[in-house]
Amino acid sequence: MNELLKRTLTAIGFGAVMLAGLTIHEFGFLALMLIIHTGCLWEYQLLIAPQQEYRIEQKKKAFVYSMVSGTIIFYLLSTGFRFLFFINDYIYFLIVPLLLGYLILELFLKSNSPLRNAALNAMGVIYISFPLSMAIFFSYHHENAAWFPERSGVILGIVLLVWLHDTMAYFAGSIFGRNRIMPSVSPKKSWEGFFTGLASTLLAGWILSGYFHQFNPIGWMVVGAIVSVFGTLGDLVESMMKRAAGIKDTGKLLPGHGGFLDRFDAFIFCLPFVFLFYMIVILLN
Structure with a gap:
């Protein structure tokens, strides 16, 4: 099976799962976010392993703690967003002991580079857990509204924009890409592909405003631009980490796409910036 067909079939299958999780019921959405978080954090830990000075037994213990603490922090952050306006904000302070952990x-593992190892492990929370928890915020900010499209519409819109940019940039770059954005990091990413993806997300953002009313047409076009710019930066950051680790893909679970982190790097990276824009819109209104 050729690479394009594999990519297409995987995209259709996983796209159907994403669509169902985002539109049918909030529990499906929460389960979907937990699966994505677990898969991405797992692959991140494998990705940083070559950069850490651990013996095998040390790495196993650090891996277990990182997965457990990262999942708990993701839950606490998501719960904090879920109940932000109903209980209090103190739940966020529970995250600090886990980060200090x-x-x-490292005191007990007695590794040769404790600060480097701890920083790389903690970065997984900043890079993956914090951004994905923001996806929960979008769906619970207006909790009394209907689940779809009022509550889950923003996340679905972001997902569609990310996938549209990736698809258009991929095809445009393959056909007439000449000028590389950062060839030392990602040889295939071109400016022609980027600007084609950007134009596509701007147009799609304007169209989405007719279906999802969380933003007006200009607002959705801004979201489209954010997705294109920071999604591309997210791709480049992940490529940089993969080059440092000496690997091509972070996993093999998604044929033609690699692993979870390969598929969701752009989505994860653009979420904090869409969140920031969303907060600005709320404050201005």
Whole structure:
């Protein structure tokens, strides 16, 4: 089976799962976010392993703590967004002991580079857990509204824009891409592909405003631009990490796409910036 067909079939299958999770019921959405978070954090830990100075037994213990603490922090952040306006904000302080736990762990592991190891482990929370928890915020900011499209519409819109940009940039870059954005990091990414993707997300953002009313047409076009710019930066950051680790893909679970982190790097990276724009819109209104 050729690469394009594999990519297409995987995209259709996983796209159907994403669409169902985002539109049918909030529990499906929460389960979907947990699966994505677990898969991405798992692959991140494998990705940073070559950069850490651990013996095998040390790495196993650090891996277990990172997965457990990262999942708990993701839950706490998501719960904090879920109940932000109903209970209090103190739940966020529970995250601090878990983050300090990365340093405490190094005391007992007695590795050769404790600060480097702890920093790389903690970065997984900043890089993956924090952004994905923001997806929960979008769906619970207006909790009394209907699930779809009022509550899940923003996330679905972001997902569609990310996938549209990736698709258009891929095809445009393959056909007439000449000028590379950062060839030392990602030889295939071209400016022609980027600007084609950007134009596509701007147009799609304007169209989405007719279906999802969380933003007006200009607002959705801004979201489209954010997705294109920071999604591309997210792709480049992940490519940089893969080059440092000496690997091509972070996993093999998604044929033609690699792993979870390969598929969701752009989505994860653009979420904080869409979140920031969303907060600005709320404050201005």
